[in-house]
Amino acid sequence: MDRDPPLVSPRLGQAALGALLVLMPVLGEAESSFQYQRPDSLPERAADEDAPSSVAATSFAVVTPHPLATDAGRQVLAAGGAAIDAAVAAQLVLTLVEPQSSGIGGGGFLMLYDGEQVRAFDGRVSAPSGVEATLFMDGADEPLAFSVAASSGRAVGVPGLLRMLEVAHDAHGRLAWASLVAPAIALAKQGVPVSHRLNHELAAATELADDGAAAALYFTEDGEPLAAGETLTNPALAAILGRVAEQGSSALHTGAVAEDLVARVQGHPDLPGALSLEDLATYVAKQREPLCVPWRRWRVCGFPPPSSGHLSVMQVLGTLAQLSPLEAPLEEERPTAAWLHRFVEASRLALADRNRYVADPDFVDPPGGDWSTLVADEYLASRAGLIGEQRMGDDRALAGNPGPLDSAWAMQPVQPEHGTSHVSVIDGEGQAVAMTTSIGQAFGARLLADGGTGKAGGYLLNSGLTDFSWRPADDQGTPFANRVAAGKRPRSSMSPTLVFDRASGELVASLGASGGAAIVHYLAKTLVALLDWRLDPATAIGLPHVVTRDGGIRLEADGYPEAVHAALAERGHDVETGELTSGLQVLRRADDGLVGASDPRGVGTASGD
Incomplete structure (x- = not known):
């Protein structure tokens, strides 16, 4: 849609709310209303209960x-x-x-x-x-x-x-x-x-x-x-x-x-x-123009910068797709150490690109003049070539060169991100x-x-x-793309996602997550589980998490057996465990309707008719 959105709502002079909050529309608005009924009881699902079914x-x-x-x-x-x-x-x-x-x-x-x-x-x-x-x-x-x-x-x-x-x-x-x-x-x-x-x-x-x-x-x-x-x-x-x-x-x-x-x-x-x-x-x-990227048999649409989330998710998925398939990515209903290794390495590369290039597009130009350079097959093939059987050194897990830049940007240090909801x-x-x-x-x-x-x-x-980057530039004076500026929108990892079938164009899924920078890990793994491994929504979002932190790995507490920890350590990874509260919410089309699930780590629910 090309028109500029209004600065001020056209809604004026609406009738006061009634005791039951039954509200009639005003002229020029949607033509019907509805009456909200507070539920008599709505028992909360405690976070420590078994994961709900879809x-x-x-x-x-x-x-x-x-x-x-x-x-x-x-x-x-x-x-x-x-x-x-x-x-x-x-x-x-x-x-x-x-x-x-x-x-x-x-x-x-x-x-x-x-x-x-x-x-x-x-x-x-x-x-x-x-x-x-x-x-x-x-x-x-x-x-x-x-x-x-x-x-x-x-x-x-x-x-x-x-x-x-x-x-x-x-x-x-x-x-x-x-x-x-x-x-x-x-x-x-x-x-x-x-x-x-x-x-x-x-x-x-x-x-x-x-x-x-x-x-x-x-x-x-x-x-x-x-x-x-x-x-x-x-x-x-x-x-x-x-x-x-x-x-x-x-x-x-x-x-x-x-x-x-x-x-x-x-x-x-x-x-x-x-x-x-x-x-x-x-x-x-x-x-803004949505960013829709082909991946396997799907077209995955997400938010462009100032969000870095969708670009990073699709870089992870695209990089993994460039590697030879694993015979068994799942073992005992969990991702294997071999798959986790590849996933973490691809994530490190994606986040390195994020920390150098991505910021508010009204202030920063994309590499090569188009954000799609970061998810181009040829570029991701070069990134996949950096992934071996052992953890790559920090001197290799750096931002790549997807295209020419009008300005040079420094690599922004990692900073905390928190506080999100998804619907x-x-x-x-x-x-x-x-x-x-x-x-x-x-x-x-x-x-x-x-x-x-x-x-x-x-x-x-x-x-x-x-x-925003707290420092405007690095020690050499090279500015950070995500530095503070008046009117600028800070970079975000939020990644609301819509998935479509590439052949038919039909809507396949709507999903997203909370969790700050970890949204990239949560959502990329869930897309693989939901679409590539064909798990139902509840099973897909219930898989134990893994994220990269300061070059190391954090595995979700009680999520993986010691053998997986040991196998990752043998590949050179520093492994720790901890709470990883993801807030994933997923709806997927099925043959006979819709299937949805809310993250078992929270208290949310899915509902429909």
Whole structure:
């Protein structure tokens, strides 16, 4: 779509929300609405239960990281809503029930298939106009500690989630916007049970209690995180979303909510940020050309830069495809050491390219003038030639040369990435959404804004600017492609993905993951398991994980036998184990309908009819 998205929603003067939140559309909007019904009971699946089996549906399905978000999306689809309608409703519920990962104070990427074409909507946070390249440097010209910088006003980028959802809904929605906001408002008013995952994340982020408003919302008077099963209400969020229902995204980007947001960023007591009212008012959710790459019998479509996720995933898959096939990549329902070795080596090469070349395309040109040079067969064949039977030395696992560059870029050091949610939807008309959203680190910048409502609660502000390179250049003065600049969008690993059959053009799957930079590993392995090894969604996402970290390997705790550890060590790898919480969500077409599954490491669910 070539037209520029609107800066301000056309939604004006909508009727006030009724007690049951039954909302009629306004002139010029989608022509029908729906009535949300809070489920009488929705038992949470605990993270330590056995992995759920795949869920089958005949017409439509939705999968999210939380059962209340999944149920809201299912109700929208049952009322005749489009895939984007269900995604809007589900994501706004996630603002309430999964605040550690995403919300209206952050941003995201959205892939949409309208039955004919694939669209890519960019709602990534952006750097305020007043920032400088040394945003995260201290007075001694050294980077600030991550824990200090990420929990500050400097970390907060201009949020883009609502603008992105609004633009996509304006173009492809079928139900009235206000009715899609209704589920989140109802749940915020009436309260929701704290999930096991939210309780776990609160216990690990006790510094969140340093923000008085956040402490009052998420912790007891004794400073303990709300226990799993306790009721969480959020009156301020309900009030803010009420304005969003009436005014669209302009409710956050202008007026009292915007003024409160700016005051909290600029008024941070230690490290105030530069975000301004003008930055909020002028934010644009961009529409970009999706990046569709052939792989085996499929066409895999994902998000282009400023996301590095899809490029890296397809580099891993394309590099593996250049190697001679293994006779048995699976053994005892797990990937073998031989396959894991190849996978890790291909991942190291892909991430090296990412750290040198990928950044906001409005500021950085791709190698050879086209991002597809990074996934070209000839280039990936040269990369595959670096992979042998032993771990390649660090002096070989470097960025390649896919094409000429107008500017020289330095290799950016590895930095932390956290805080994402994924939603996948396929509706009854065959339209599909894959959407990954983020607020940065867990609980974002650890700043809660009440929107100037004067009520308890609110929404968390993002720490998305920490995804920029903290240093503007290396020790030799060569700049990093992903350095901070005014108006620039930080590089991300988010990788919402839609898969199509190359021969028929039919939609095959919608999927994505959370997990920061590890998204690349989680999603690449799942695509292989789902499509190449032909495992069902639940089995595919339940396979134990492996990621590369600082040149070493981390295997998921209790995921692999000691023989695999030993075999990898013999190949020269430094192996450790640990928790790898992936947040994968998958929907796949089957012969008789749809099959979906949510990551067994979380509390999410798939549902459909």
